[in-house]
Amino acid sequence: MSTDPLAWETLERQVAYTCPGFDVVNESVRLPDGTETDFDYCSEPASVCILPFRPDDEVVCIEEWRQAVSRVSRGLPVGGIEPEDDDLEAGARRELAEETGHEADRLEPLVTVEPANGIADAVLHFFVAHGCRPTAEQRLDHNESIRVAPVELEALVDAVGTGEIRDGRTVLALSYYKLFGAGDHPNE
Incomplete structure (x- = not known):
């Protein structure tokens, strides 16, 4: 239990709703002033997002139907860590292969975030991911509609700047990469 005076005390926790990919959790909590209330949040496994570069330095982007916003979204491969993944890099390699049919020569961590805490x-x-080459067919999940669409890095950055790309994970990956580059990890 945290000793920070801002900390909330969890009195009870239950899963209110579960579906493939996430749970909605309901907690009864006590606030620092003693007030008791409920707090609901989405709980999901850790995920990976890959900024994959081909040997020609094009980025292996994907275009995917996103039902929540009723449109095709251009962005980067993203997916949840699976129980069979030995570590985060294994999960990143698996997601890259499943969504794009590409394998990377080398992966390096960029940053870890809590995107909506x-x-x-x-x-x-x-x-x-560096040295990405197509090695197999995509292995999409039953609810994925994805096409691979490689693009030059600067064109991708421009699409973020104009608001054409609105996917938060892609915006964050490109912003961090452009600000700090790979191999520079101030928050780790």
């Missing part, structure tokens, strides 16, 4: 316990681990 006011409403979710999600942790997202970003990797930069």
Whole structure:
């Protein structure tokens, strides 16, 4: 239990709803002033997001239907860590292969973030993949509609700047990469 005076005390925790990919958790909590209330949040396994570069330095982007916003979204391969993944890098390699049919010569960690920690316990681990080459067919999940769409890095950055790309994970990966580059990890 945290000793920080801002900490909330969890009195009871239950899963209110579960589905493939995430749970909605309801907690009864006591606030620092003694008030008791409920707090709901989304709980999901850790995820990986990959910024994959081909040998020609094009980025292996994907275009995917996103039902929540009713449109095709251009972005980077992202997926949850599976129980059979030995570590985060193994999960990143698996997701890259499944969504794009590409394998990387080398992966390096970029940054780890909590993208929405006011409403979710999600942790997202970003990797930069170098030397990506197509080696197999995509192995998409039953609910994925994805096409591979390689693009020059600067064109991708420009698409973020104009608002054409709105996927938060892609915006964050490119922003961090452009600000700090790979191999520079001030928050680790």
